[in-house]
Amino acid sequence: MSESGHHHIETYTGVDNRKFAMWTLIASECFLFGTLITNYMINRDRVITGPRAVEIYDINLTTISTFILLMSSVAMVLALHGCKEKNLKQFRTWTGVVILGGLMFLGCQVYEFTHFVHQGLGLSTSVFASSFYMLTGCHGAHVFVGVLWQLSILITSFKRGEKWFEPDIIEVAGLYWHFVDVIWIIIFTVVYLITYLV
Amino acid sequence: MGSTQHGSGHSSSTKLYWVFCAILSFITFIEWAALHFKESYNLNGGMVAAVLVVLSLIKFVMVVGWYMHLRYDIAMLKQVFIASTILITGIAIALVVIMTGEKHAMPKKATSYHLVPDDSAIQFG
Amino acid sequence: MSHGSPNTGIWSWITTVDHKRIGVMYAMASLLFFVFGGVEAIMMRTQLVMPNNTFISAQTYNSMVTMHGTTMIFLFIMPLSAAFFNYLIPLMIGARDVAFPRLNALSFWIFFFGGCLLNFGFLINQAPRGGWFGYANLTSKVYTPDLSADFWAMGLQVVGLASLIASINFFVTILNMRAKGMTLLKMPIFVWTSLVTQVLLMLSLPVITIALVMITFDRHFGTGFFDPGAGGSVILWQHLFWVFGHPEVYILILPAMGIVSEILATFSKKPLFGYSVMVYSSCAIGFLGFAVWAHHMFTTGMSPWATTFFSAATMLIAVPTGVKIFNWISTLWGGRIRFTTATLFATSFVAMFTIGGLSGIMHSSQPIDTQHQDTYFVVAHFHYVLYGGAVMGLFAGIYYWFPKVTGKFLNESIGKAQFWLYMIGFNLTFFPMHFLGIHGMPRRIFTYAPDQGWNLWNAVCTAGAYMTAVGGILFFINVVLSLVAGKKSPADPWDARTLEWTIPSPPPEYNFAVEPVVHHLDDFWHQKYDHNGNKKTLPKQPYVDPSTIHMPGPSFWPILLAGGITIGAAGFFLSSYGLVVSLIGVALIFVSSYGWSFEKN
Numbered sequence: 001m002s003e004s005g006h007h008h009i010e011t012y013t014g015v016d017n018r019k020f021a022m023w024t025l026i027a028s029e030c031f032l033f034g035t036l037i038t039n040y041m042i043n044r045d046r047v048i049t050g051p052r053a054v055e056i057y058d059i060n061l062t063t064i065s066t067f068i069l070l071m072s073s074v075a076m077v078l079a080l081h082g083c084k085e086k087n088l089k090q091f092r093t094w095t096g097v098v099i100l101g102g103l104m105f106l107g108c109q110v111y112e113f114t115h116f117v118h119q120g121l122g123l124s125t126s127v128f129a130s131s132f133y134m135l136t137g138c139h140g141a142h143v144f145v146g147v148l149w150q151l152s153i154l155i156t157s158f159k160r161g162e163k164w165f166e167p168d169i170i171e172v173a174g175l176y177w178h179f180v181d182v183i184w185i186i187i188f189t190v191v192y193l194i195t196y197l198v
Numbered sequence: 199m200g201s202t203q204h205g206s207g208h209s210s211s212t213k214l215y216w217v218f219c220a221i222l223s224f225i226t227f228i229e230w231a232a233l234h235f236k237e238s239y240n241l242n243g244g245m246v247a248a249v250l251v252v253l254s255l256i257k258f259v260m261v262v263g264w265y266m267h268l269r270y271d272i273a274m275l276k277q278v279f280i281a282s283t284i285l286i287t288g289i290a291i292a293l294v295v296i297m298t299g300e301k302h303a304m305p306k307k308a309t310s311y312h313l314v315p316d317d318s319a320i321q322f323g
Numbered sequence: 324m325s326h327g328s329p330n331t332g333i334w335s336w337i338t339t340v341d342h343k344r345i346g347v348m349y350a351m352a353s354l355l356f357f358v359f360g361g362v363e364a365i366m367m368r369t370q371l372v373m374p375n376n377t378f379i380s381a382q383t384y385n386s387m388v389t390m391h392g393t394t395m396i397f398l399f400i401m402p403l404s405a406a407f408f409n410y411l412i413p414l415m416i417g418a419r420d421v422a423f424p425r426l427n428a429l430s431f432w433i434f435f436f437g438g439c440l441l442n443f444g445f446l447i448n449q450a451p452r453g454g455w456f457g458y459a460n461l462t463s464k465v466y467t468p469d470l471s472a473d474f475w476a477m478g479l480q481v482v483g484l485a486s487l488i489a490s491i492n493f494f495v496t497i498l499n500m501r502a503k504g505m506t507l508l509k510m511p512i513f514v515w516t517s518l519v520t521q522v523l524l525m526l527s528l529p530v531i532t533i534a535l536v537m538i539t540f541d542r543h544f545g546t547g548f549f550d551p552g553a554g555g556s557v558i559l560w561q562h563l564f565w566v567f568g569h570p571e572v573y574i575l576i577l578p579a580m581g582i583v584s585e586i587l588a589t590f591s592k593k594p595l596f597g598y599s600v601m602v603y604s605s606c607a608i609g610f611l612g613f614a615v616w617a618h619h620m621f622t623t624g625m626s627p628w629a630t631t632f633f634s635a636a637t638m639l640i641a642v643p644t645g646v647k648i649f650n651w652i653s654t655l656w657g658g659r660i661r662f663t664t665a666t667l668f669a670t671s672f673v674a675m676f677t678i679g680g681l682s683g684i685m686h687s688s689q690p691i692d693t694q695h696q697d698t699y700f701v702v703a704h705f706h707y708v709l710y711g712g713a714v715m716g717l718f719a720g721i722y723y724w725f726p727k728v729t730g731k732f733l734n735e736s737i738g739k740a741q742f743w744l745y746m747i748g749f750n751l752t753f754f755p756m757h758f759l760g761i762h763g764m765p766r767r768i769f770t771y772a773p774d775q776g777w778n779l780w781n782a783v784c785t786a787g788a789y790m791t792a793v794g795g796i797l798f799f800i801n802v803v804l805s806l807v808a809g810k811k812s813p814a815d816p817w818d819a820r821t822l823e824w825t826i827p828s829p830p831p832e833y834n835f836a837v838e839p840v841v842h843h844l845d846d847f848w849h850q851k852y853d854h855n856g857n858k859k860t861l862p863k864q865p866y867v868d869p870s871t872i873h874m875p876g877p878s879f880w881p882i883l884l885a886g887g888i889t890i891g892a893a894g895f896f897l898s899s900y901g902l903v904v905s906l907i908g909v910a911l912i913f914v915s916s917y918g919w920s921f922e923k924n
Contacts, residue, residue, distance in 0.1 A: 008391045011499040011500065012498065012500065012501040012503075012505075013272055013274060013498060013499055014272070015271070015274075015275065015499065016711075017422045017423070017495055017499055017500075020275070020422075020495045020498065020499050021422065021423065021491055021492075023275050023278055023279060024278065024491045024494050024495060024525065025491055026279065027278050027279055027281075027282035027525065027526065028282075028487065028490075028491070028525040028526060028528070028529055029529070030282045030283055030286050031282065031285075031286050031525075031526045031527070031529040031530060032529035032532065032533065034286035034287070034289070034290050035286075035529060035530045035533040035534075035563065036533055037290065038289070038290040038293050038294060039533065039537075039548075039559075039563075041290070041294045041298075042293065042294055042297040042298060042556075042559065043548070043555075045303075045304070045557075046304045046554040046555065047554065048304070048553065048554045059230065059233060060230075062213055063226065063229070063230040066226055067223065067226050067243060070219075070222050070223065070226060070257075071219070071223075073261060073265055073293045074216075074218075074219040074222075074265075074266075076265070077265050078212065078215065081211065081212055081215075115225060122543055123540075123545070123546060124544060124545035124546045124547065126547075126553075126554060127546070127547050127548060127553060127554045127555045128307050128554075130540065130546035130547065130548060131548075134533075134536070134537070134540070137240075150918075152707050171267075174265075174266075175266055176221060178261055178262070178265050179266070181261060182258055182266075184260050185254050185257045185258055185261070185319075186254060186258065188229070188242045188254070189229065189250050189251060189253075189254040190251075190254075193232065193233065193247075193249055194248050194250070195230060195242040196233050196236070196243075197233075197236065197244070197246050197250070198243055198246040255555075274498060282526060285526065285610075285613055286526075288613075288614075289613060291567060292629075293562055293566070294628050295627065296562070296617075296626070297556070297558070297559060297562065301624075301626065302556060302558065304554045
């Protein structure tokens with residue numbers, strides 16, 4: 001998120017350092033979420049008291065939130081495209097859509113969690129509950145950070161005006177956003193859908 | 199914001215994004231419908247699960263390859279990502295296999311402990 | 324200690340983003356924690372010198388055992404290795420700095436504050452005492468009701484974050500900031516082992532991050548991940564910990580292996596034997612390192628299939644490791660060997676690591692391991708590889724690169740005295756532990772009965788420990804004396820092979836006046852000597868006005884952000900006013916992050 005004063009450093013591979021660093025971070029985060037998902041898979045039947053997964057998941061709601069996040073990813077590529085084409089309106093509008101999508105997704109998560117708590121599934125109700133909340137909570141926190149990041153970009157765009165186009169930075173922010181979406185793609189199947197099948 | 203607009207006059211690259219958007223949405227719809235199909239047609243749960251895993255892998259590859267542009271990036275970045283994914287998948291499968299199944303299952307109800315001379319040293323009655 | 328930087332004074336060190344200064348700070352901090360870890364060891368050995376001793380209580384002993392391991396691993400070996408990464412990687416690849424200089428400073432300050440957090444418990448008599456591996460559910464609120472387990476879990480989280488950030492920084496630096504012409508297979512071997520180490524760090528740290536979060540949640544939010552009564556599993560902790568823990572031991576040894584490879588080549592006046600084999604074996608070790616973790620759990624009752632797999636994988640990983648031993652020996656073989664202190668430490672690494680590797684391969688057989696598990700035989704094994712191995716290798720590196728960093732040699736006579744005290748002391752301490760283990764002495768006991776047959780060897784072990792301590796004191800004396808009155812060093816005191824020796828000792832802030840272009844592996848050697856070994860005249864460096872070289876300026880956001888993170892972590896487990904403390908930390912994090920983003924550089 002540095003300003004236009006950042007001079008382009010020549011790199012050995014030709015890839016921008018920040019982009020390279022984001023892919024490296026993504027590799028690391030694969031292991032973070034991989035551990036959380038593994039932990040969930042190991043613990044998903046560990047219920048002594050409280051609702052089980054089959055009893056409590058709302059697939060309709062989760063499909064909607066999955067769809068929203070997916071659409072925000074589409075908006076993200078379009079925002080990057082707008083930035084590359086130096087189309088200010090396109091860039092700002094689609095970035096706004098990304099933020100909106102992220103906030104709606106988080107809203108669905110908050111709704112889901114509140115609903116679950118009312119149905120008797122708290123953080124410490126069972127090991128299944130703890131594993132579920134830890135996984136989806138961590139993912140939600142990542143979405144939240146992403147929303148903050150996109151918001152900062154949008155605000156910077158309004159402060160700097162029509163000369164501010166930094167496709168390198170937007171691309172890196174986009175990689176982060178898409179990765180958070182990709183993790184949810186896995187979670188949707190492996191956590192929610194599989195519950196009713198295996 | 200003009201969800202039916204295709205490549206607003208510039209490059210055809212936005213068109214591809216919208217095509218992928220349609221495919222991803224469709225797959226998501228299929229995933230949602232899969233549970234209904236399973237009930238209605240009395241399909242095998244494991245088979246449907248396998249299909250769903252494949253479908254989510256397709257979504258995964260599409261987003262990573264095209265939205266994240268990895269398909270067109272240098273080999274080194276691809277290797278970093280693919281190697282990590284393979285490694286964590288292997289570890290995850292190993293851990294889930296080791297830690298699920300009878301030996302590590304949570305006791306259903308511990309009413310009494312019987313020591314029996316076989317592998318499962320403790321049996322819960 | 325002048326380093327060519329125009330700035331002096333504490334503030335310039337606090338705000339530095341120069342990789343060389345950060346490397347020096349890592350070294351100084353790690354040596355400080357080395358003293359802590361050494362004192363903890365001496366306390367243990369003094370308690371164990373005779374049966375039924377009452378030097379320290381059982382609880383204090385448990386703290387010593389825990390903190391000795393935690394400190395030596397996370398606060399000594401890892402940061403000292405980081406000191407070498409920091410100082411040498413940019414120089415060896417012909418770069419002016421790392422990819423992200425401020426992130427580099429951030430890593431150091433997070434590590435330093437995290438180390439303080441880990442040790443803070445001592446001040447309130449709640450030092451961690453659950454073992455360095457914190458087995459559940461000893462660390463649960465039930466069995467550790469005080470804050471000691473929280474200092475351990477949170478301290479490790481903070482220190483782990485430092486390593487994670489640094490690993491991304493160095494990974495990008497090595498791949499993206501190399502000089503023109505330096506293809507991957509022309510990089511110095513130390514850069515290769517460092518690269519593999521960064522990969523291991525960035526992939527294994529997330530696993531322990533989650534595991535430590537689970538411990539904290541169990542202790543403070545009533546979850547039951549590791550509580551069988553709540554439906555959880557204690558074995559789950561062991562798996563998660565060792566999925567991190569095994570790559571961690573390769574993280575500890577690979578940098579030292581790289582250092583030893585460089586040193587043996589230089590002081591044999593021969594190229595490293597089988598360079599590409601060494602590269603591929605390092606990569607193989609890194610990859611396989613993720614597939615052997617459950618060999619730490621052979622006695623937990625896993626199924627025969629799981630046990631067999633991990634046993635086989637562990638035996639397999641001995642192959643690339645053993646290959647390296649042969650390569651080091653072959654490097655020395657037929658060379659014109661020069662025995663400096665660095666050479667002594669480096670060759671002892673090869674021998675000691677081999678011994679440790681032999682006891683290691685014995686562990687790979689599950690039936691045999693059942694006899695070894697939780698006895699002093701294991702203690703002997705890992706001290707041979709970590710102390711005889713990694714620590715000896717790191718000291719070799721200190722003696723080798725000290726002239727480059729400071730412009731002065733370390734005193735060779737004191738160095739050799741230190742070396743022999745270390746060698747003899749170390750072997751006296753740890754070789755008898757093989758016997759103690761076979762004779763049944765368990766690990767982590769604070770005393771023992773007089774009729775077990777362990778008395779003689781325990782006394783010998785303690786004598787060895789004291790000898791080592793004297794060696795350590797000599798080392799610090801050597802450092803101080805040499806800094807004050809050491810013999811001045813030229814740019815290339817050892818007639819070495821890699822790029823860091825082409826620039827002055829100590830180097831200017833910008834490292835290279837002209838960014839080098841590389842044509843060969845061991846490029847500097849090829850610049851100095853032709854194929855027949857005849858000296859060439861080095862080309863004259865063109866004059867470059869240093870003021871035209873733009874280096875990133877200093878910044879105080881890294882130390883501020885590091886402070887915010889540590890305060891946020893510390894407040895997390897303080898019950899009454901903890902939330903306030905954490906919120907202050909979070910506020911600091913926000914402020915520093917934004918300040919950082921908008922800083923002009």
